[in-house]
Amino acid sequence: xxxxxxxxxxxxxxxxxxxxxxxxxxxxxxxxxxxxxxxxxxxxxxxxxxxxxxxxxxxxxxxxxxxxxxxxxxxxxxxxxxxxxxxxxxxxxxxxxxxxxxxxxxxxxxxxxxxxxxxxxxxxxxxxxxxxxxxxxxxxxxxxxxxxxxxxxxxxxxxxxxxxxxxxxxxxxxxxxxxxxxxxxxxxxxxxxxxxxxxxxxxxxxxxxxxxxxxxxxxxxxxxxxxxxxxxxxxxxxxxxxxxxxxxxxxxxxxxxxxxxxxxxxxxxxxxxxxxxxxxxxxxxxxxxxxxxxxxxxxxxxxxxxxxxxxxxxxxxxxxx
Amino acid sequence: xxxxxxxxxxxxxxxxxxxxxxxxxxxxxxxxxxxxxxxxxxxxxxxxxxxxxxxxxxxxxxxxxxxxxxxxxxxxxxxxxxxxxxxxxxxxxxxxxxxxxxxxxxxxxxxxxxxxxxxxxxxxxxxxxxxxxxxxxxxxxxxxxxxxxxxxxxxxxxxxxxxxxxxxxxxxxxxxxxxxxxxxxxxxxxxxxxxxxxxxxxxxxxxxxxxxxxxxxxxxxxxxxxxxxxxxxxxxxxxxxxxxxxxxxxxxxxxxxxxxxxxxxxxxxxxxxxxxxxxxxxxxxxxxxxxxxxxxxxxxxxxxxxxxxxxxxxxxxxxxxxxxxxxxxxxxxxxxxxxxxxxxxxxxxxxxxxxxxxxxxxxxxxxxxxxxxxxxxxxxxxxxxxxxxxxxxxxxxxxxxxxxxxxxxxxxxxxxxxxxxxxxxxxx
Numbered sequence: 001x002x003x004x005x006x007x008x009x010x011x012x013x014x015x016x017x018x019x020x021x022x023x024x025x026x027x028x029x030x031x032x033x034x035x036x037x038x039x040x041x042x043x044x045x046x047x048x049x050x051x052x053x054x055x056x057x058x059x060x061x062x063x064x065x066x067x068x069x070x071x072x073x074x075x076x077x078x079x080x081x082x083x084x085x086x087x088x089x090x091x092x093x094x095x096x097x098x099x100x101x102x103x104x105x106x107x108x109x110x111x112x113x114x115x116x117x118x119x120x121x122x123x124x125x126x127x128x129x130x131x132x133x134x135x136x137x138x139x140x141x142x143x144x145x146x147x148x149x150x151x152x153x154x155x156x157x158x159x160x161x162x163x164x165x166x167x168x169x170x171x172x173x174x175x176x177x178x179x180x181x182x183x184x185x186x187x188x189x190x191x192x193x194x195x196x197x198x199x200x201x202x203x204x205x206x207x208x209x210x211x212x213x214x215x216x217x218x219x220x221x222x223x224x225x226x227x228x229x230x231x232x233x234x235x236x237x238x239x240x241x242x243x244x245x246x247x248x249x250x251x252x253x254x255x256x257x258x259x260x261x262x263x264x265x266x267x268x269x270x271x272x273x274x275x276x277x278x279x280x281x282x283x284x285x286x287x288x289x290x291x292x293x294x295x296x297x298x299x300x301x302x303x304x305x306x307x308x309x310x311x312x313x314x315x316x317x318x319x320x321x
Numbered sequence: 322x323x324x325x326x327x328x329x330x331x332x333x334x335x336x337x338x339x340x341x342x343x344x345x346x347x348x349x350x351x352x353x354x355x356x357x358x359x360x361x362x363x364x365x366x367x368x369x370x371x372x373x374x375x376x377x378x379x380x381x382x383x384x385x386x387x388x389x390x391x392x393x394x395x396x397x398x399x400x401x402x403x404x405x406x407x408x409x410x411x412x413x414x415x416x417x418x419x420x421x422x423x424x425x426x427x428x429x430x431x432x433x434x435x436x437x438x439x440x441x442x443x444x445x446x447x448x449x450x451x452x453x454x455x456x457x458x459x460x461x462x463x464x465x466x467x468x469x470x471x472x473x474x475x476x477x478x479x480x481x482x483x484x485x486x487x488x489x490x491x492x493x494x495x496x497x498x499x500x501x502x503x504x505x506x507x508x509x510x511x512x513x514x515x516x517x518x519x520x521x522x523x524x525x526x527x528x529x530x531x532x533x534x535x536x537x538x539x540x541x542x543x544x545x546x547x548x549x550x551x552x553x554x555x556x557x558x559x560x561x562x563x564x565x566x567x568x569x570x571x572x573x574x575x576x577x578x579x580x581x582x583x584x585x586x587x588x589x590x591x592x593x594x595x596x597x598x599x600x601x602x603x604x605x606x607x608x609x610x611x612x613x614x615x616x617x618x619x620x621x622x623x624x625x626x627x628x629x630x631x632x633x634x635x636x637x638x639x640x641x642x643x644x645x646x647x648x649x650x651x652x653x654x655x656x657x658x659x660x661x662x663x664x665x666x667x668x669x670x671x672x673x674x675x676x677x678x679x680x681x682x683x684x685x686x687x688x689x690x691x692x693x694x695x696x697x698x699x700x701x702x703x704x705x706x707x708x709x710x711x712x713x714x715x716x717x718x719x720x721x722x723x724x725x726x727x728x729x730x731x732x733x734x735x736x737x738x739x740x741x742x743x744x745x746x747x748x749x
Contacts, residue, residue, distance in 0.1 A: 288713035293749075
């Protein structure tokens with residue numbers, strides 16, 4: 001498989017790809033169709049995770065919704081406030097800014113990481129000598145903790161950091177900037193480190209998806225005289241539909257919970273200009289200890305994430321039906 | 322021992338809920354031995370946010386020294402400073418709370434005391450006759466009982482390098498006019514006169530300037546009232562604060578809101594900036610040799626009719642009113658006030674703090690002696706913006722002050738936004 005023979009000898013590639021698919025999917029299928037009835041072990045496998053999930057996830061989530069309906073500073077007993085916290089959002093300029101920034105983040109971060117991830121995957125899908133090095137290099141940022149990543153980028157963005165140094169070296173000294181301190185650039189300067197990480201992750205998802213496409217489809221398209229673009233548009237993309245659903249969920253969730261980068265770099269500043277819903281929620285709940293409003297913000301984030309993903313999934317399922 | 326230690330940046334970002342859960346679990350298990358009625362002996366937990374390596378080490382040796390000579394046992398539980406602050410209310414209100422806490426005196430302690438969460442430690446104070454009255458007042462809550470035991474305090478000042486000032490032919494300014502002249506001279510030498518460091522997570526340092534302008538122009542009473550919501554940030558008195566600030570703004574580092582406070586202290590040490598208004602905790606990171614070249618002067622006087630007030634953040638201990646072993650708690654707190662314990666602390670930690678017990682030996686460095694003399698001469702002491710109010714109000718200040726430094730022309734709208742944000746904090 002090391003020779004660039006995929007196109008010249010599609011049959012060989014098909015065997016290799018086919019093997020790969022069988023190798024990874026086989027065992028899972030076997031397990032699913034085990035013919036035994038519900039054994040105690042099986043019940044334990046369902047009940048134990050359910051219990052853990054209930055205690056560790058569902059119960060705190062329900063409690064979070066309850067707290068969002070109260071005024072609570074963590075010290076006094078919470079007092080029921082109805083929808084006060086939600087009403088407060090309407091005339092909270094910081095909330096509006098955070099919502100706007102989150103939308104910008106979602107769109108920019110989402111499209112660039114999906115397009116970039118798919119692009120890298122297309123580029124790196126063919127087996128060539130040393131291709132693994134490139135894949136590993138692109139995936140490497142995913143391994144770093146985002147806080148560490150942020151610290152690294154912070155040094156780059158320093159007024160006398162590498163970013164400004166580079167600009168002056170190529171004669172763009174006038175573009176030099178205090179990237180993180182200027183409210184006009186702070187948000188965008190922070191999307192970059194997040195993208196740097198996310199693209200590698202999305203690439204791996206798409207690489208897996210591309211591997212799963214039956215090469216015979218491309219072969220057939222080529223025999224029919226389809227151009228590279230037509231193949232991409234009419235074979236690759238439709239075949240990636242299931243991966244797209246995963247990628248979209250991952251991107252939406254990741255962008256709504258994007259927190260580490262912003263909190264480490266600017267804490268939503270300067271003067272709230274790069275505040276995201278997630279950082280605003282954290283600040284409200286854990287710095288200002290206004291847990292009621294903080295939980296209300298968390299509920300909004302949850303509804304947004306859940307809404308986007310569910311609506312996509314519904315549409316995706318409708319299409320498959 | 323600042324609540325805003327440099328390590329603030331090293332926090333476990335994003336893990337708010339998770340971190341809370343883990344830390345909470347840790348504290349719950351840590352407190353189990355403290356249950357049971359007051360008896361001779363037994364263990365209590367000391368919850369500490371002194372998580373920087375130097376401070377944690379100093380605290381460990383203190384606790385070990387106490388345990389060696391006492392029938393009680395204290396267990397130290399160090400929590401990262403950034404996790405500690407949001408969790409403190411949870412610790413105090415939990416069913417089985419840790420017994421003793423490192424924290425600071427002032428508004429925050431009173432807030433917990435008003436809800437009956439803090440142990441009355443007046444008994445400890447009965448043996449502290451030699452403590453300054455100012456510290457006792459600071460440790461007394463609204464109902465008149467003592468709820469806090471100070472261990473040490475430090476000061477803020479305008480720090481500079483002696484060799485640089487000598488080179489520029491400058492001496493320490495005492496009045497506002499002299500200070501402006503010093504700024505002009507330094508600028509003429511091609512050096513940035515005033516470093517700031519209000520970027521990346523340390524925007525709070527800008528409030529030192531606000532605090533000092535306010536206590537120099539409007540006095541300590543007005544300042545405390547303002548932070549408590551009795552005055553408005555849109556008041557003409559507050560506008561006067563910013564008018565004075567505008568006069569020195571041209572001498573501030575243009576990247577002052579972009580670089581972090583750590584970077585700003587480096588700039589001072591490397592001679593890239595002339596002066597830096599900072600607390601003594603910055604000396605923690607100063608290489609031993611450079612410390613001798615550092616000196617400071619008192620924030621210049623703007624209005625001679627206003628008595629001199631200085632910022633002197635005080636650190637110490639308070640305890641939970643739900644402790645199962647108050648005898649042990651009191652015993653440990655009393656021990657922490659002894660000169661022996663306080664000497665140990667000042668020797669093992671960075672050595673730029675002043676022990677609260679006047680009988681303890683302060684570090685003999687000229688810097689500490691000068692700081693101690695400055696505070697002793699002050700008519701009144703304030704803590705710091707967040708310590709005199711809340712961390713929530715500190716947030717509103719960070720937003721307003723960084724905005725002002727970048728856009729001094731928008732002062733009116735900045736102040737009205739600040740007021741409306743602050744009202745939300747006061748009313749919540």
